[in-house]
Amino acid sequence: MAERRKFKKRYCRYCEQKVEFIDYKDLSMLKFSLSERFKIMPRRLTGNCKKHQEMVSKAIKRARQTALIPYIVDRKNVVENPFDIIK
Ligand SMILES: [Zn+2]
Secondary structure (H helix, E strand, O other): OHHHHOOOOOOOHHHHOOOOOOOOOOHHHHHHHEOOOOOEOOHHHHOOOHHHHHHHHHHHHHHHHOOOOOOOOOOOOOOOOOHHHHO
């Protein structure tokens, strides 16, 4: 599984950077918890702590509503790094 390899070390990336609040406009923060098809990564893969996983999932849902992140990705649109499109 390609997705799994990215998250080999299990620690909370947000705790490491001492993030207190995750802004939905800050996509560089959210991308740690998004899969290549813009799905929210489960905590068992990312190693996020519960507090930050809840924050991140809320932020991602808000970002979807404001069209910063797509809800669904077509098979045609799947690329190696989806964040190249955003920038
Ligand atoms: Zn954390």
